[in-house]
Amino acid sequence: MAKYSLSAPLTGEVVEKLKIGDRVLLSGIVYTARDAAHKRFIELIKAGEEFPVDLHGQIIYYVGPTPARPGCPTGAAGPTTSSRMDPYTPMLISSKGLKAMIGKGSRSLEVRKALQKYKAVYFAAIGGAGALISCRIKKAEVVAYRDLGPEAVYKLTVEKLPVIVVNDCHGGDLYEEGRKKYVIS
Amino acid sequence: MRRVDCVQIVEAVAKLCSEINIKLNPGVRNLIEEALKKETSSVGREILYQLLENAEIAYKKKLPLCQDTGMAVAFLELGQEVKITGGNLYDAINEGVRIGYKREYLRNSVVRHPFYRVNTGDNTPVIIHTRVVEGDVFNIYLMAKGGGSENTSALKMLTPAEGRQGVEDFVVQTVSNAGANPCPPLIIGVGIGGNFELAPLLAKEAILKSGEQKDKRDEDRELERTLLNKINRLGIGPQGLGGRTTALAVYVNTFPCHIASLPVAVNINCHSSRHGKINL
Ligand code: SF4
Numbered sequence: 146m147a148k149y150s151l152s153a154p155l156t157g158e159v160v161e162k163l164k165i166g167d168r169v170l171l172s173g174i175v176y177t178a179r180d181a182a183h184k185r186f187i188e189l190i191k192a193g194e195e196f197p198v199d200l201h202g203q204i205i206y207y208v209g210p211t212p213a214r215p216g217c218p219t220g221a222a223g224p225t226t227s228s229r230m231d232p233y234t235p236m237l238i239s240s241k242g243l244k245a246m247i248g249k250g251s252r253s254l255e256v257r258k259a260l261q262k263y264k265a266v267y268f269a270a271i272g273g274a275g276a277l278i279s280c281r282i283k284k285a286e287v288v289a290y291r292d293l294g295p296e297a298v299y300k301l302t303v304e305k306l307p308v309i310v311v312n313d314c315h316g317g318d319l320y321e322e323g324r325k326k327y328v329i330s
Numbered sequence: 331m332r333r334v335d336c337v338q339i340v341e342a343v344a345k346l347c348s349e350i351n352i353k354l355n356p357g358v359r360n361l362i363e364e365a366l367k368k369e370t371s372s373v374g375r376e377i378l379y380q381l382l383e384n385a386e387i388a389y390k391k392k393l394p395l396c397q398d399t400g401m402a403v404a405f406l407e408l409g410q411e412v413k414i415t416g417g418n419l420y421d422a423i424n425e426g427v428r429i430g431y432k433r434e435y436l437r438n439s440v441v442r443h444p445f446y447r448v449n450t451g452d453n454t455p456v457i458i459h460t461r462v463v464e465g466d467v468f469n470i471y472l473m474a475k476g477g478g479s480e481n482t483s484a485l486k487m488l489t490p491a492e493g494r495q496g497v498e499d500f501v502v503q504t505v506s507n508a509g510a511n512p513c514p515p516l517i518i519g520v521g522i523g524g525n526f527e528l529a530p531l532l533a534k535e536a537i538l539k540s541g542e543q544k545d546k547r548d549e550d551r552e553l554e555r556t557l558l559n560k561i562n563r564l565g566i567g568p569q570g571l572g573g574r575t576t577a578l579a580v581y582v583n584t585f586p587c588h589i590a591s592l593p594v595a596v597n598i599n600c601h602s603s604r605h606g607k608i609n610l
Contacts, residue, residue, distance in 0.1 A: 166373070181447075211397050211437040220435055221388070221397040226478045226511050249478075249569070250511035271380055271569060272478065272513035273602040275397040276388035294449055295437055307380075309373070309571065320510055323572020327371060328565030 150305070154202025155244040157264040165317035167310040169268065175204045175247070175306070177299040179225060182290055183233040190240055197289035198298065201242035208247075209295040210285075211275070218285045219301070221275030224249040227267070235259040247308055251320045260314050268308035269319075281306045332409070332466040334610050336417035339470075342608045343426020346472050347402065348434035350604040351394045354385035357541060358517065358603050361578035365515060374573030378515075381568075381601055392434070396513075396602040399436040400474035402427045402456040405538055407469040410462050420458055423470070428452040439477065459531060471538040473605040479516070479598045482508035485530055488592040494553070497522055497594045502560050504596045505577065510570025513600035516577045520557065521595040523587040529595035536583035537597060538605050550582045557582070 146166045151159065152173030163169070176198055178186070189196055207227055211220030227248030234252070237243040238259045245265060249272035252260075260267060270278060284302035291297050311319045362378055369375050388395045404423055416422075431438065431453040440454065441447040484504045488496045501520055508516075517540075521532025557580040567573020578601065587593060 209397060209437065211394050211399060212435045214392070214435050220437070221394040221399075223397050225398070226481070228511065249513065251509055251570075269510070269569060269571070271377055271384075272510075273396045273600055274380055274384040276391065276393040276395060277380060277384040279393055280387060280391075295439075311571075319572070320570050323371070323373070323567060323570070324509075324565040325572075326565065327567055327572045327574060329563040 153204045153244070155204070156202065160244060160264045160266050160314050163266050163310045163313050164315070165310050165313050165319040165322060169308050169310065170305040171204065171308060172304050172306070173302065175206045175301045175303050176200070176288070177206050177208050177301060179207055179209050179296045180229050181293050181296045182298050183230050185290060187233050187236055190236060196241065198300075200237060202244050204245040204247065205237070205243060206247040206270070206301065210279070213285070219279055219282050222279045222282055223275035224270040224272055226250045227252060231256050238263045238265050251318070252312055257312055257316070257318065260312055261316055264314045266310060266314060267312035269311045270306070270308050278306065331411055331413045333413050333415050334468045335415045336419070336422035338610055339419070339422040340426045340429065342610060343423055343470065343472065344430035344433065346606050346608055347427055347430025347436065347474065350472065350606045351399050351434065351436055351474055352388055352392055354388070354395060355603055355605065358578065358601065359385065362515070362601065365575040365578060369568070369573055369575050371567050371571075371573030373571045374568040374575060377568035377571070378575065394436055395604070396476060397437060398439060398476040398478060399431070400476045400604065401440050402453065403473045403475055403534065404456050404458045405471040405535060406458060406460045407463050407467060408460060409465045409467040411466040412468050423458060424454045424456050427456050428454055468610045470608040471605065472608065473534070473538055476600060476602065479512035479600040482512045483530075483595070483597045485526075485593070485595040487526065488594055490590065490592050492592060496592065498557060498560065500594055501557055501596050502564070505561050505566070505598070506564055508598055509566060512598045513602065514566055514570055514577070515568055515575045515601050517599040517601070517603040518557075518561070518577050518580045519597040519599065520580060520582045521585075521597070522582065523585040523593060525587065525591065525593055528585060529593035530597065532583040532585055533595040533597035536581035537599055537603065540579065540581045550584060554580045554582050
């Protein structure tokens with residue numbers, strides 16, 4: 146298990162170094178997007194229209210924070226279940242150059258294949274640690290789809306956001322490996 | 331006749347919404363601390379510590395424990411000698427949720443229609459189940475239920491021949507299928523018996539009333555221990571990254587059923603198990 150501190154934009158070389166179980170502290174820019182925003186992203190790609198954010202080398206965090214109290218950038222901000230984004234993810238990786246995602250729960254075979262083919266990575270943040278993660282978010286601004294409320298696309302500036310590599314670009318899956326290690330049959 | 335006024339109900343519900351979302355249930359905290367003594371996986375231990383740290387930060391900064399502050403579910407116990415004054419009882423419960431969620435900056439997580447998914451903007455409607463009971467009690471058991479864990483819950487109509495073994499297998503399989511999605515370590519409610527609609531209610535009630543275990547039958551307690559043990563052999567562990575603590579607790583609730591049936595429902599709740607009780 147290695148420890149890294151990283152910021153977007155991520156390159157293929159950096160992603161290649163990451164192995165399942167590695168602990169990573171992310172700083173800098175992270176974009177948020179959930180189901181509704183993903184659906185719109187894909188519609189734009191299919192229609193060949195202009196994209197509201199440049200995802201090249203970027204990180205998407207699957208999150209819909211609670212409303213911010215006055216004076217705070219955001220409220221609680223833990224990850225949501227990633228599998229709901231599975232149908233959309235391979236296209237964002239292949240045609241928009243997305244390099245990393247943060248969420249919780251396992252990904253489809255198609256997503257895992259896309260990670261290998263295009264050298265991208267999937268991180269898990271701690272589900273239900275919304276308050277802890279909130280403290281690592283320093284700034285939040287809506288960059289697209291304000292009408293979606295908590296599902297709008299935000300550009301977050303984070304500092305030392307703790308994540309764990311779950312699917313690396315070498316085909317590793319920490320959910321499978323971790324479970325195998327501790328199962329008692 | 332004892333009178334309970336809607337104004338009291340609104341305020342009590344609003345207050346409890348904020349309390350359960352911001353302050354980790356003390357029972358759950360104890361269970362996490364106990365689990366730390368037994369967890370052998372290093373990533374598992376790291377996560378359990380972070381959950382405790384999360385609870386401290388949430389309490390200090392008045393932040394919700396989790397960003398999914400849930401859809402509100404209320405199990406109402408209404409004594410037949412209580413008279414509700416000052417308005418409509420269900421409206422009062424909804425108003426309490428509306429105020430509590432707004433006041434404490436909790437997330438509105440309800441859409442108006444399953445297909446046309448427009449947010450209702452105030453986290454209502456509340457899902458309310460009512461039971462009329464003897465005397466003049468007025469209790470509301472309130473839960474803020476997250477979508478991630480609710481989505482992995484399941485119901486199955488077993489045959490009587492499948493028996494206890496069938497129930498155990500179904501519960502363990504449901505948890506196994508859920509994997510990391512419902513944010514383990516989990517709190518699990520199991521409803522056995524009743525019928526197609528009652529079994530899930532029994533399962534949810536088992537979690538809501540987990541603090542009131544006195545009257546539980548010995549056989550049910552024994553089944554809880556067996557299920558917890560089997561579930562924690564799955565290896566899923568905290569956040570599904572491998573470990574011994576897949577579930578913190580299993581609560582069983584049984585009810586009579588038809589001679590031809592054996593319904594079983596599993597309600598999965600995450601570590602951020604947010605529920606509490608109002609007694610007016
Ligand atoms: S499953 Fe529970 S802890 Fe996880 S995101 Fe949902 S509500 Fe939060």
